[in-house]
Amino acid sequence: MEGKLRLREPQIARVEGGFILTDPYGVFPKPLALTEGGLFLLSLMEGRTLREVQEEVFRAHGVLVPMEELEGLARALEEAGLLLTEGVEQRLKEEEEKLKRERPMRLAGISYPEGEGEARAFLEAFRASFTGEGVGAEVLLLPHLEPSRVPEAYGAALAALEKTPPPERVYLVGVAHRPLKERAAALPVPFQTPFGPALPDLEALQALDALLPFELFNTPLAFREEHSLELPLLFLKGAYPEARFLPLLVGRRSPELGEALKVVLRDYPGLLVLAVDLSHVGPRFGDPPLSRSLAEEARKRDLGFLEGLAQGEPEAALARLGANPTRLDATEVVASLAPLLRGRRGQVLAYRLDLEAATLSAVGAGTLAF
Numbered sequence: 463m464e465g466k467l468r469l470r471e472p473q474i475a476r477v478e479g480g481f482i483l484t485d486p487y488g489v490f491p492k493p494l495a496l497t498e499g500g501l502f503l504l505s506l507m508e509g510r511t512l513r514e515v516q517e518e519v520f521r522a523h524g525v526l527v528p529m530e531e532l533e534g535l536a537r538a539l540e541e542a543g544l545l546l547t548e549g550v551e552q553r554l555k556e557e558e559e560k561l562k563r564e565r566p567m568r569l570a571g572i573s574y575p576e577g578e579g580e581a582r583a584f585l586e587a588f589r590a591s592f593t594g595e596g597v598g599a600e601v602l603l604l605p606h607l608e609p610s611r612v613p614e615a616y617g618a619a620l621a622a623l624e625k626t627p628p629p630e631r632v633y634l635v636g637v638a639h640r641p642l643k644e645r646a647a648a649l650p651v652p653f654q655t656p657f658g659p660a661l662p663d664l665e666a667l668q669a670l671d672a673l674l675p676f677e678l679f680n681t682p683l684a685f686r687e688e689h690s691l692e693l694p695l696l697f698l699k700g701a702y703p704e705a706r707f708l709p710l711l712v713g714r715r716s717p718e719l720g721e722a723l724k725v726v727l728r729d730y731p732g733l734l735v736l737a738v739d740l741s742h743v744g745p746r747f748g749d750p751p752l753s754r755s756l757a758e759e760a761r762k763r764d765l766g767f768l769e770g771l772a773q774g775e776p777e778a779a780l781a782r783l784g785a786n787p788t789r790l791d792a793t794e795v796v797a798s799l800a801p802l803l804r805g806r807r808g809q810v811l812a813y814r815l816d817l818e819a820a821t822l823s824a825v826g827a828g829t830l831a832f
Contacts, residue, residue, distance in 0.1 A: 467507045467536065468546040471641060474501075483544060486640050487683040489557045490543025490550075503527065503535060512536060554683070561682040565653045565709075568687055573608055574656070574696050581656035585700045588613050589620040596621025597809055597831045601802065603736040603771070603792075604697075605827035606636060606690035611816045616697055618812035618829035623701040631663045631706045631732035632698055633723065635799065636690030637739070637791050638713035640683070644676040645716035646798065649685040649709055653692070655699045663706035666730035670708070673722035684711060694737040705732075715797035724801050734802060738792035740764040741815065744823025747789055751822035760788045761815050764826040767792070772808035772830060776800040790826070808832035 472483040472494075480497040483504075496504065506515045512532045519527050539545035543553070570576035575584050591613040604619040605612055638647070650667050652659035671678040685691065691709050698705070712719065727734070741760035744752045763783060767790060770779025776796055786793060796803065813828040 464511070466509055466511055469504070469508050469539070470544050470546060470550075472542075472544050483542060485543040487554075487557075488687045489554060489683065490541070492542050494538050494542040494544065500535060503532065504539070507536075507539075557686065558682050561649065561686060562651060564651050564659070565649060565685055567654045567656075567692070569689060569692055570656065573610070573689075573693060576656055578656050578658075581696065581700065585620060585697060588617045588697075589624075590617070592617025592621050592812065594618065594621065594811060596623070596625040596811070598622070598625040598627070599733065599831040601734045601736070601806060601808070601832035602626075603738060603768075603808075603828070603830040603832075604694055605739050605829070606693050606737040607739050607816065607825055607827045609693060609696075611818075611825070612812075612814050612827040615812045615814060615827045615829045619694075619697060620701065622811065622829070622831040623698070626733065628702050629705055629731070629733040631666060631708060631730060632702065633708045633710065633727070633732055633734045634691060634694060634698065634737060635710045635712060635735065635795055636688065636694070636737040637795055638684055638711040639688060639690060640686075641681070642684050642711060642713035643680040644678075645714045646674075646676075646678070646710060646712045646719045647681045647684060648678045648711075649682055650679060653695055653707065653709060655696055657699045657703055660695055660699045660705075660707045660709075663708055663730065663732075666706075666726060666732075667708055669730065670722055670726045673725055674718055676718075684713075685709070690737050694735065698735065702733075708732075712795045712798050715794045717798065717801070720799045720801040723799065727802075734799070736792070736795050736799065738795050740767065740790045740792060740826030740828060741788035742791065742823075742825050743788050744818070744821060746818070746821045746823040749823075752817065752824050757815055757824065760824065760826055761813075763788050763790065764815065764828065765810070765813060768810045768813065768828050768830050771796065771803060772810055772832075774803070774805045774807050776803040788826075803832070806832045 475482045483494040811829045
């Protein structure tokens with residue numbers, strides 16, 4: 463390959479013997495396995511030619527890497543979608559253009575049924591799994607974890623939605639599991655569901671965009687496989703078939719988003735939904751296997767966090783987490799929306815620390831109605 467190389471930022475997972483690199487947006491499904499040495503070569507490639515990479519390694523370490531090896535690495539990077547060639551850029555552009563028209567269902571047939579009748583029965587079964595009473599909500603915190611793992615948490619959310627008058631619009635704020643160009647992002651297109659398309663409220667989205675110091679519609683590809691919106695949206699669209707939706711992702715805390723939403727909600731009132739999970743503990747997340755002491759710590763932090771929010775004290779709830787050793791993924795969303803949660807009293811309806819037996823890890827999920 464000739465010319466200076468341009469790389470995309472990969473998702474990197476450490477595995478035994480090396481690393482697995484993948485396309486962060488899932489457009490290119492083929493992963494790339496690299497050793498420590500391969501990752502070092504990769505670190506030298508941005509803005510250099512392969513010849514310059516070879517010379518740099520020789521200059522620093524006195525080792526002449528065969529050009530065939532470097533060319534093979536470059537080809538593998540291209541196949542994984544991590545080297546920005548003309549073909550890779552074209553494929554990314556095509557996927558982005560598709561997402562500017564609609565966001566298709568990705569988890570239908572995997573996490574929930576694709577057909578409307580089956581999906582309606584699915585929601586009814588989840589509602590039946592929660593034996594408590596719902597309460598009406600102006601703000602609702604619910605999970606985005608795989609529904610089958612925490613049915614009572616989703617059932618509690620459905621119970622709350624039953625008691626809440628159907629809103630004209632739903633502000634759905636999820637956790638970005640893919641990189642965003644800005645702190646937060648929105649995708650102003652229909653999201654397909656078994657109950658028909660969840661249509662966007664374009665006027666409210668444009669009003670929100672106008673108040674922010676950054677471009678809101680900034681990373682369409684981040685929505686391509688984002689489960690933190692797709693899974694809650696199934697329940698919300700099923701409960702409110704006529705509502706319009708504002709699908710938002712938060713990657714890093716954005717106080718500007720909370721302040722802007724506070725203004726927009728005055729002119730465009732609706733239900734605010736935080737789609738967040740809680741503690742992530744166990745080997746999948748860098749801990750020893752789940753033990754009673756680790757589970758106790760996760761539950762204590764999760765419930766303390768939820769109770770702090772229910773008292774209308776989001777800043778105090780966040781402060782009590784400290785360095786967040788059990789990795790609650792709700793922190794950036796809650797910190798961003800603190801202006802809307804401050805002083806608002808709530809009720810914890812459900813909580814569970816769910817064990818993933820195959821990995822001896824666990825994730826916390828809860829439902830909180832304000």
